[in-house]
Amino acid sequence: MIRIGIVGYGNLGKGVEAAVANSPDMELVAVFTRRDPACVHPATNVPVAKFDDMAAYQGKIDVMVNCGGSATDLPVTTPVIAALFSVVDSFDTHAKIPEHLANVNAAAEQGGNVALISVGWDPGMFSLNRLYMNAILPDGKDYTFWGRGVSQGHSDAIRRIEGVLDARQYTVPVESALASVRAGENPELTTRQKHTRECYVVAAEGADKAKIEEEIKTMPNYFADYDTTVTFITMEEMKRDHSGIPHGGSVIRSGCTGLDHSTKHTIEYSLKLDSNPEFTGSVIAAYARAAYRLKEKGETGCKTVFDVAPVLLMPQERSEIVAKML
Amino acid sequence: MIRIGIVGYGNLGKGVEAAVANSPDMELVAVFTRRDPACVHPATNVPVAKFDDMAAYQGKIDVMVNCGGSATDLPVTTPVIAALFSVVDSFDTHAKIPEHLANVNAAAEQGGNVALISVGWDPGMFSLNRLYMNAILPDGKDYTFWGRGVSQGHSDAIRRIEGVLDARQYTVPVESALASVRAGENPELTTRQKHTRECYVVAAEGADKAKIEEEIKTMPNYFADYDTTVTFITMEEMKRDHSGIPHGGSVIRSGCTGLDHSTKHTIEYSLKLDSNPEFTGSVIAAYARAAYRLKEKGETGCKTVFDVAPVLLMPQERSEIVAKML
Numbered sequence: 001m002i003r004i005g006i007v008g009y010g011n012l013g014k015g016v017e018a019a020v021a022n023s024p025d026m027e028l029v030a031v032f033t034r035r036d037p038a039c040v041h042p043a044t045n046v047p048v049a050k051f052d053d054m055a056a057y058q059g060k061i062d063v064m065v066n067c068g069g070s071a072t073d074l075p076v077t078t079p080v081i082a083a084l085f086s087v088v089d090s091f092d093t094h095a096k097i098p099e100h101l102a103n104v105n106a107a108a109e110q111g112g113n114v115a116l117i118s119v120g121w122d123p124g125m126f127s128l129n130r131l132y133m134n135a136i137l138p139d140g141k142d143y144t145f146w147g148r149g150v151s152q153g154h155s156d157a158i159r160r161i162e163g164v165l166d167a168r169q170y171t172v173p174v175e176s177a178l179a180s181v182r183a184g185e186n187p188e189l190t191t192r193q194k195h196t197r198e199c200y201v202v203a204a205e206g207a208d209k210a211k212i213e214e215e216i217k218t219m220p221n222y223f224a225d226y227d228t229t230v231t232f233i234t235m236e237e238m239k240r241d242h243s244g245i246p247h248g249g250s251v252i253r254s255g256c257t258g259l260d261h262s263t264k265h266t267i268e269y270s271l272k273l274d275s276n277p278e279f280t281g282s283v284i285a286a287y288a289r290a291a292y293r294l295k296e297k298g299e300t301g302c303k304t305v306f307d308v309a310p311v312l313l314m315p316q317e318r319s320e321i322v323a324k325m326l
Numbered sequence: 327m328i329r330i331g332i333v334g335y336g337n338l339g340k341g342v343e344a345a346v347a348n349s350p351d352m353e354l355v356a357v358f359t360r361r362d363p364a365c366v367h368p369a370t371n372v373p374v375a376k377f378d379d380m381a382a383y384q385g386k387i388d389v390m391v392n393c394g395g396s397a398t399d400l401p402v403t404t405p406v407i408a409a410l411f412s413v414v415d416s417f418d419t420h421a422k423i424p425e426h427l428a429n430v431n432a433a434a435e436q437g438g439n440v441a442l443i444s445v446g447w448d449p450g451m452f453s454l455n456r457l458y459m460n461a462i463l464p465d466g467k468d469y470t471f472w473g474r475g476v477s478q479g480h481s482d483a484i485r486r487i488e489g490v491l492d493a494r495q496y497t498v499p500v501e502s503a504l505a506s507v508r509a510g511e512n513p514e515l516t517t518r519q520k521h522t523r524e525c526y527v528v529a530a531e532g533a534d535k536a537k538i539e540e541e542i543k544t545m546p547n548y549f550a551d552y553d554t555t556v557t558f559i560t561m562e563e564m565k566r567d568h569s570g571i572p573h574g575g576s577v578i579r580s581g582c583t584g585l586d587h588s589t590k591h592t593i594e595y596s597l598k599l600d601s602n603p604e605f606t607g608s609v610i611a612a613y614a615r616a617a618y619r620l621k622e623k624g625e626t627g628c629k630t631v632f633d634v635a636p637v638l639l640m641p642q643e644r645s646e647i648v649a650k651m652l
């Protein structure tokens with residue numbers, strides 16, 4: 001059995017907990033938190049320990065899954081953990097991945113551990129598919145569409161507006177753009193032409209709804225570059241209709257082959273997810289298995305999904321996988 | 327530059343030739359044939375040599391791509407080549423892959439080379455996606471749909487019927503079955519419910535068309551289990567409308583996550599290919615790069631797409647790939 005620890009028990013931590021429970025070769029040893037452990041109640045009744053007491057678990061846990069946030073949490077905690085344990089995180093600030101990789105690599109090498117960063121679906125499975133598509137069709141163009149799904153960051157941004165009690169933002173791909181890309185037309189698409197943003201907002205009593213709507217639609221980076229719709233709903237409607245965290249999307253590459261580059265091909269990888277954190281947790285569980293096996297083979301340092309041979313993700317033996325799946 | 331040799335110059339050999347020409351880090355050194363070399367005319371004017379003279383190219387070629395047929399050719403020639411060179415093939419007789427792997431592995435180990443077998447899209451990219459999907463969603467069901475595309479084996483089977491001058495067979499997925507699978511309904515589907523077969527046939531003058539149609543539709547293994555349509559056309563129509571070799575298809579897995587297995591997800595990987603051999607050749611070229619790199623790292627033996635870390639498929643440096651694609 002591969003012994004797993006979870007660091008941080010939010011939505012992603014719960015997703016990893018369920019994925020580990022559903023993996024025949026894994027067991028969850030403990031959840032670590034920087035809150036008061038008495039306030040954290042895992043669904044599987046696993047023990048809860050303090051983040052700072054983690055070192056006492058060396059030799060009792062094979063792989064830690066760091067479920068903290070990318071903005072301020074993972075850049076600090078993944079290196080700390082990597083010095084003590086093999087670790088997987090879902091660091092998703094694309095521009096800062098090389099820096100994070102270097103920091104985590106130094107700590108993992110020092111600890112003699114394997115770290116896997118930026119595991120999930122984007123970064124993660126989408127990145128992996130971009131790589132495979134580019135390797136096969138070097139002469140081509142790729143597109144990523146997200147949604148329909150809940151963007152947590154955009155929902156949070158709306159909640160910070162005065163007079164907003166709750167909000168949920170859905171990112172929605174523009175169907176005509178998707179159709180054009182799928183048809184291999186290789187369109188040039190602006191931000192506005194690729195996605196729309198749907199916002200569902202619960203306003204406080206007496207709040208100025210017109211002002212809230214204006215503030216959302218003109219918010220730089222988040223909404224100003226998109227066609228955005230704002231719908232005011234009641235708290236009851238929010239709870240009834242928008243409690244899920246669905247997401248998904250597609251990576252599509254069209255490219256040409258042949259000596260005269262005249263033959264066209266289209267590759268598409270797409271996801272429809274009823275729960276973003278449960279799916280991400282399931283991807284991470286598979287890569288925790290790979291981290292464990294890489295360390296068993298004597299490897300050390302920080303890796304990404306690009307560095308992991310696919311066979312390491314499966315609980316079965318290689319010979320069985322080759323016979324059944326190839 | 328990675329120095330490539332091609333063994334066998336049919337449709338696949340031509341596809342590999344074009345893919346190598348479009349790869350910045352590869353050069354084609356020679357084509358090897360068991361025909362008279364004077365009768366083989368590569369599109370890129372590369373030298374043609376006899377299969378039996380291959381040993382003289384040791385040290386001049388890094389990776390051989392074996393483009394022979396799976397039925398009788400590859401089981402014999404890939405081990406012969408693997409004893410002399412690193413080699414990639416597209417062996418596609420699924421049931422015999424373990425046996426082929428064992429034979430090729432023995433030869434590659436003896437020669438100190440790396441062999442990669444069953445590279446293409448099925449087996450190949452479809453297999454790889456089945457593995458990733460199963461690793462992420464262990465509780466689920468997967469489906470493979472092929473087409474719309476030309477099945478060479480089925481076309482050949484029709485051509486062997488008395489009175490048939492030429493034939494082209496398209497495998498076509500049943501749209502309603504695809505829709506049900508994409509909707510996550512996990513249907514149980516018979517062979518007949520998944521694909522139909524469209525046959526375009528040129529009959530000899532005076533041939534008994536009714537008899538030909540009956541022979542096709544009742545042919546065991548090939549057509550009897552499918553809803554098959556037969557359309558008689560002229561040789562001119564065959565050349566005008568059916569000279570391409572398009573193919574494609576989808577691998578789809580629906581699965582559940584969560585402690586109570588109640589959350590649903592669907593993953594789909596799909597291909598639309600204007601030329602099956604050119605796309606297969608492009609996949610093989612990327613894996614020839616990986617075979618070269620694995621041997622450079624000191625590895626030996628027979629591998630599959632499951633064993634290859636994705637980063638090895640790209641011509642760029644890892645740091646650049648991580649920065650741009652993750």
